[in-house]
Amino acid sequence: MNALAKEFSYQIGWRSRGRHAGRHASAQRGLGMDFVGHAPLISYPDPRRIDLRLTLRDPMEQVYVRIYNQRSAVPVFVACDLSGSMGFSGHTNKLRIAAEITASAAQSASRVNDPFGFIGFDEQVRDDWRVPSSTRVQSAYLLADELQHYRPPHVGGQGILEVSHYLPRERSLVLLISDFHMPLETLEEALIAMQRHHIVPIVLWDAAEYSAIPEFGLTHVTDSETGEKRTLLLRKSTHARIQSAFAERRAALDALLMRYDRPPFFIEQGFDADALTEYFYQFVTA
Known part of the structure; x- marks a missing residue:
C-alpha cells in the first residue's frame, strides 16, 4: 500500500456491463x-x-x-488537470492533494477488484502522464509519487476536451480533479463529451488564492497559465472584489455542474477520505 493512499468507499448508481467479476450490481x-x-x-x-x-x-x-x-467490476479513472494553475502552493499544494487522491483511488479500486487508470492533461492529454486501466496498480502508485513533485509549466487546461477519447466505451467512474480555472464553456463541452460516464468533479481550491492576501500594499502576481506578470496596488476595495469574484465563480461552477447532476466535491483544507466516502453515500445511489 502506498504511503499517500487513504482508502475510501465508493458505489455506483447503475448496473455494470463489465464481464469481469467484481462487487457492483451488474446486467451480466x-x-x-x-x-x-x-x-x-x-x-x-x-x-x-x-x-x-x-x-x-x-x-x-x-x-x-x-x-x-453476477457482480461485476467497474473501471475507475482519475482525470487530472496538470495546467499551470494546478502548480499553486499556498496553505496546501494542489498537486500533492491530487497525488493523494490518485493513490487513494488506486488502492480503493484495487481492494474491490476494479481496474484503475490515470489520464493527465494540460493543453492536451499527456501520454507521459497516463496509466492504462489495470487491476495492477503499482504503476499508479509510482505516478502518484511523481505527481506530488511535479511543477507544471505556464500552460492552460484545454486538454480536458480530449479526455473522453481515452475513456472506454464501457461506463466508468471518473474522478475529475482540477481547480477548474478554465472557461465554463470549455468545462461544459467536456462534460457533454463524457456524459456516458459518471463524473465526480473534485475541485481543488486554496484560501491563499483569494482570502489570505493583504488588504493594502503593492504585490506582484503571475498568471500561472500564461506566465504574464503584473503589479497590483492592493486596497480594501480590491481585496473585497477578489473575494467576491471567487464567490461568484464558485456559484457559477456549482450551478453548471448541478445542471448536469454532478455535485462538486470541494477540497480547500487537504484530502479527507472519509468525506469522499460520505459524498458517495449522499449523492450516488447504489
Whole structure:
C-alpha cells in the first residue's frame, strides 16, 4: 500500500456491463446471487439452476431454471488537470492533494477488484502522464509519487476536451480533479463529451488564492497559465472584489455542474477520505 493512499468507499448508481467479476450490481448473467427471473432450460442450458417447484407446476411440462446476475467490476479513472494553475502552493499544494487522491483511488479500486487508470492533461492529454486501466496498480502508485513533485509549466487546461477519447466505451467512474480555472464553456463541452460516464468533479481550491492576501500594499502576481506578470496596488476595495469574484465563480461552477447532476466535491483544507466516502453515500445511489 502506498504511503499517500487513504482508502475510501465508493458505489455506483447503475448496473455494470463489465464481464469481469467484481462487487457492483451488474446486467451480466452469471453465477451471482442477484435473482432476476426464470427462463426455459432450452434457452438457458444450466441444469445447476433448475427450479423444481416451478417446473413441476408447469402444465406444459417445461423445465425452468433460475436466472441470476453476477457482480461485476467497474473501471475507475482519475482525470487530472496538470495546467499551470494546478502548480499553486499556498496553505496546501494542489498537486500533492491530487497525488493523494490518485493513490487513494488506486488502492480503493484495487481492494474491490476494479481496474484503475490515470489520464493527465494540460493543453492536451499527456501520454507521459497516463496509466492504462489495470487491476495492477503499482504503476499508479509510482505516478502518484511523481505527481506530488511535479511543477507544471505556464500552460492552460484545454486538454480536458480530449479526455473522453481515452475513456472506454464501457461506463466508468471518473474522478475529475482540477481547480477548474478554465472557461465554463470549455468545462461544459467536456462534460457533454463524457456524459456516458459518471463524473465526480473534485475541485481543488486554496484560501491563499483569494482570502489570505493583504488588504493594502503593492504585490506582484503571475498568471500561472500564461506566465504574464503584473503589479497590483492592493486596497480594501480590491481585496473585497477578489473575494467576491471567487464567490461568484464558485456559484457559477456549482450551478453548471448541478445542471448536469454532478455535485462538486470541494477540497480547500487537504484530502479527507472519509468525506469522499460520505459524498458517495449522499449523492450516488447504489
